[in-house]
Amino acid sequence: MKDEISRDDRVANLKGMGCSRKRVEDARFTQGKGNYVDDIKLDGMLFGDFVRSPYAHARVTNIDTSAALKVPGVLAVLTAADLAPLGLHWMPTLAGDKQMVLADGKVLFQGQEVAFVVAVDRYAAADGIDAVVVDYEELPVIVDPFESQQSDVVLREDLVALDGSIPPGAHGPRKHHNHIFTWSAGDKDPTLEVIANAEVVAEASMYYHRTHPCPLETCGCVASMDKVNGKLTLWGTFQAPHAIRTVVSLISGIEEHNIRVISPDIGGGFGNKVGAYSGYVCSVVASIVTGKPVKWIEDRMDNLMTTAFARDYHMTGKIAATPEGRITGLWCHVTADHGAFDACADPSKFPAGFMNICTGSYDIPTAFLEVDGVYTNKAPGGVSYRCSFRVTEAVYFIERMIEVLAIKLNMDAAELRRINFIRKEQFPYKAALGWEYDSGDYHTAWDKALATVDYAGLRAEQAQRVADFKAGKTRKIMGIGLSFFTEIVGAGPVKNCDILGLGMFDSCEIRIHPTGSAIARLGTISQGQGHATTFAQILASEIGLPADSITIEEGDTDTAPYGLGTYGSRSTPVAGAATAMAGRKIRAKAQMIAAWLLEVHDNDVEFDVDRFVVKGSPERFKTMKEIAFAAYNQAIPGLEPGLEAVSYYDPPNMTYPFGAYVCVMDIDVDTGVTEIRRFYALDDCGTRINPMIIEGQVHGGLTEALAVALGQEIAYDKMGNVKTGTLMDFFLPTAWEVPNYETDFTVTPSPHHPIGAKGVGESPHVGGVPCFSNAVQDAFRPFGNIHTNMPHDHWRIWQMANKLGLHG
Ligand code: MCN
Ligand code: CUM
Incomplete structure (x- = not known):
């Protein structure tokens, strides 16, 4: 032949x-x-929706559903009292805590689910919701996690023992009734000693604000209980359909072979669709009660106000170095605001996710990390939004600490990174906080990035700009944002990583x-x-x-x-x-x-x-x-x-993709308006399967990074009202704000993956946020800025300029 x-x-x-x-x-x-969840239409399908709390903290003294039940088209109204006999008024969270499915005596955050109205369609359900009368007695609201740990106000009364003592939580002892866990990694005393004896120590406190993944399609499901054959089918926006099946079986008692979970097309997840929501439980119960299929689909406000948020980390750091810039130790403390229930989606052994990769891409011999999780009157969730389990926070932290140290040393931040990178020959590299990085070649990536953007030329231009600004020749300053990140993705190994006991193969x-x-x-x-x-x-x-x-x-x-x-x-x-x-x-x-x-x-x-x-x-x-x-x-x-x-x-280890990003930004000090002149992103995700898809992932992740760094946030007022619950207030970048991204790559295969591939989906977000933020902060470095919190929207940048005396 x-x-x-x-x-x-x-x-x-x-x-x-x-x-x-x-x-x-x-x-x-x-x-x-x-074919999205809301495209599913079944014979006789009903629609369920929630009565939600207007208060962030209140006692629920009475719920009167009688008028609602008279609204044409309304068939049933479920409250905690109806779910209690089934043991379904509370549900387990992914983090080992439990969460109210429907308000059980009190509400703990604005928008919390209070009752579930089941009607013939969405409009009748809305009328029914308006007719439910709920009596609330307001309680003091706590939105600050530091205040929470001092307060006499008990948020989670269900977690206080009869004798008034505080029983331990899923992750060990609790220090206060509003405290969830303390989790640490690394060596405390040696780290404190290195810092105490170091010639140079830089310190910073930073707040990585609360934000939200905001997928185009909100969360939803359709539950259909077939009473003839006893089979439950559940369509939904699930990022983990098998885990949902197991959890539904465990909490409902329906045998697992009688449950079929289907995730049809999903219109963006970004982590928002990992957790379990009240809507799922209520739809299943309502379908069992009515014998009809029941659909539940959030609206935009429901999604922004109540489903899995991201970040909300208050981080304090100390970084020690020699006068030449060799880093000798890193200390980090985090106060993590988890909202009303600990519903973070982390592997069980990691209550603060992989925050303990906060030594980043640097060969730091000694380090210590401690995280305190705290309850407040905010929505639960956490970890979502292209984060790789808190790696976004970790990378933001270290990439800001590096910049702050560079200021202290009066050194170039690119050079400071270079002299501290883990060297190619050190891989597999065992980090001070426990991880074993599989492979990397950071110097090659960094040199390629700096050469491509003509880093030296940019710094010269910036120096000229500073001189021109000081001479009154321009009102625009220039920032060069740098970031180098290492991710940790592919959970993985079953021996280390499980969710609710389910091994992560x-x-x-x-x-x-x-x-x-x-x-x-x-x-x-x-x-x-x-x-x-x-x-x-x-x-x-x-x-x-x-x-x-x-x-x-x-x-x-x-x-x-x-x-x-x-x-x-x-x-x-x-x-x-x-x-x-x-x-x-x-x-x-x-x-x-x-x-x-x-x-x-x-x-x-x-x-x-x-x-x-x-x-x-x-x-x-x-x-x-x-x-x-x-x-x-x-x-x-x-x-x-x-x-x-x-x-x-069952992977033997996780994979450690990395990347080098540079952002060049002009800032008008009189308006606070930012203009991204150039954004260069080099990603190394090992063997590349589809370069075009990788590029798409990078563009998407960078755009979400731009959003978070430059304006997006879930903000609360003192009463616990969500101030950014609509897309009028919550910043979603459009083609207008998005710059032209230049993408590039190196290829350092993973030695343990059969084809050498590492993940890439979250990398651009993880590396992008510090890069955009560093660009803003770097522009103000010549004028005395050390650290200013995100989001850097135009108003806050104007305030930065004002505080530094650039307006007078
Ligand atoms: N890929 C590749 N070569 C590699 C690595 C990845 O070609 N070396 C391709 C993959 O085959 C896949 C894509 O890139 O088609 C992303 O792969 P991977 O990095 O493995 O990530 P996942 O598929 O597990 O996606 C999850 C990741 C996460 S956690 C969030 S959050 C996020 C992200 O993906 N959510 C997204 N990107 C998203 N993109 C879209 N459009 N929508 C979301 O909700
Ligand atoms: Cu952390 S967001 Mo993604 O892991 O679905």
Whole structure:
């Protein structure tokens, strides 16, 4: 048999790894053919919605539902009293705490769910909500976590013992009735000693404000209990459908095989859709009660005010160094505002996520981190928003500490980073706070970044600008924002990481069809990341069938293998590894089939792009397509028919992507208006599966970073009112504010991942926020700024300029 097309063409035909394959999802999304939760319409479907608390802290003395029940179209109103006999008025949170499903005697944050009105449609439900009469008795409100730890006001009365003592929480002893946990990492005394004896110590306190992921599609679900066969089907915006199935089974008592959870298309998640919400529980109960399917879909205000927030970390740091700038120690304390219930979505052993990667990309010999979690009258949630489990906070902290140290040392901040980077030959690198970084080459990335932007030239220009400003020739100052980040993604290892006891492996199951096409199902779920495109590319390269012939399916627990879902940029590191491993199992069987067909020994054939060839005789081969057909249609001695494989992958370590970002910004000191002149982002996520998708992830993450750094926040007044509960007040950047991003890369494969890939989804956000913030702060450095908190909106920048005397 003679092969007519070249090997290069055969590789190209696969559209495998490294190819900027167009997104297969876009055909349906661009034509309005997506299938989101709110597109699901079932016969007789009802709609449920919440009566929500206007108060941030109040006793609920009475709920009168009688008028609501008379509203045309209203069928039922659920309150905590109705759920209590089922034990469903409270639910477990992902962080080992518990949370009210519906107000049980009191409310603890504005917008808290008080009653669930079930009606024939959304409009009747709204009328019903208006007719529910709730009597509140206001209680003192605490929105400040420092005040909370001193206050006599008990927020969580359910967590105080009868004798008045404070029982321990899920993460150990609690110091005060409003305290949740203390968590620490590293060596306290040695770190304090290094700092006490250091020649140079820089200190800073910073607040990483509360914000919100704000996905385009809000959270929602449809619950349908089939009373005939006892099966519950739950469609929803779930980032972890299998975990939701297990949790629903555990709290409802419905056997797990009788529950089918389906995540259809999801319109952005960003972590907002990891946790469990009252709406899910109430919809399931309402469906059981009414015997009809029940839909619940949040509106924008519900989403911004009540579902998983992000950040809200008050961080204080001390960094010690030699006069030459060699860092010798780092100390960090965090006061973490978790709101009314601890509903953070972290692996169980990490109540402050991976905040203990706060030594960043630097070889810091001694470090100590302590985090205090605190209750306040704010919405629960936490950890969401492209964060990799608090890595955003950790990287912001260290990248600000580096800048503050550079000021103290009167040194260039790029050079200070360079002399402290972990060196290439130090990997795998064991950090002072416990992590083992798998691979990295920071100096190469940094040098490439600085050379590309002409860093020296930029600094010269900035110096001239400062001189011009001081001479009264311009009112615009210039900032050069630098950041270098290391991420930690791919949770992972089951021995270290679980959520509610569920080990964090992931999975892929592949079925090759006789004609040489395939379906693969994974335990993850795309929310916009393009898994259907990229996972097919991994398989194309591994099994030699074109990506276009491989369907990727996720999100249906009746068909997909068990997995822990998509967040923490874990899909590529974990499910991507499972995909490669399952592909290799397919290939191993294909090799035996090929050898039999070619009448040679198994070891005498080798894989080449899309076929097995006889070693040394390239003209003798069987294509994967031929092998697939033979697997089903020829009786092969000693082999079962069929070509299928499944892999459950427990990664040996997480992956540590990194990147170097530079932002050049002009600031008008009289208006506070910022103009981003240039943004350069170099990302290293190891082996790159789809460069175009990576670039899309980087653009998206950077834009969200711009949002957070330059204006976005969930702000509360002293009464606990959410001041930014609509998109009029909550800043979402548009094409108007977004600069032209320049993306770049280096490739440092992960040594333990089967294809060397690291995650990338959260990197641009993690590295982007400090970069934008550093640009603002750097512009004011020549005028005496040391640290100013985000968000740097125009008004606050004007205030910065004013405080530094630049207006007079
Ligand atoms: N990829 C690649 N090569 C690599 C690494 C990743 O081609 N070396 C591709 C992947 O195959 C995948 C995408 O990039 O198609 C993102 O992969 P990964 O970094 O593994 O992240 P996940 O798929 O696990 O996505 C989660 C991550 C998180 S945690 C948040 S938050 C976030 C993010 O993805 N939410 C998003 N990006 C988002 N993008 C969109 N459009 N919508 C969201 O909700
Ligand atoms: Cu932390 S946001 Mo993402 O992990 O879904």
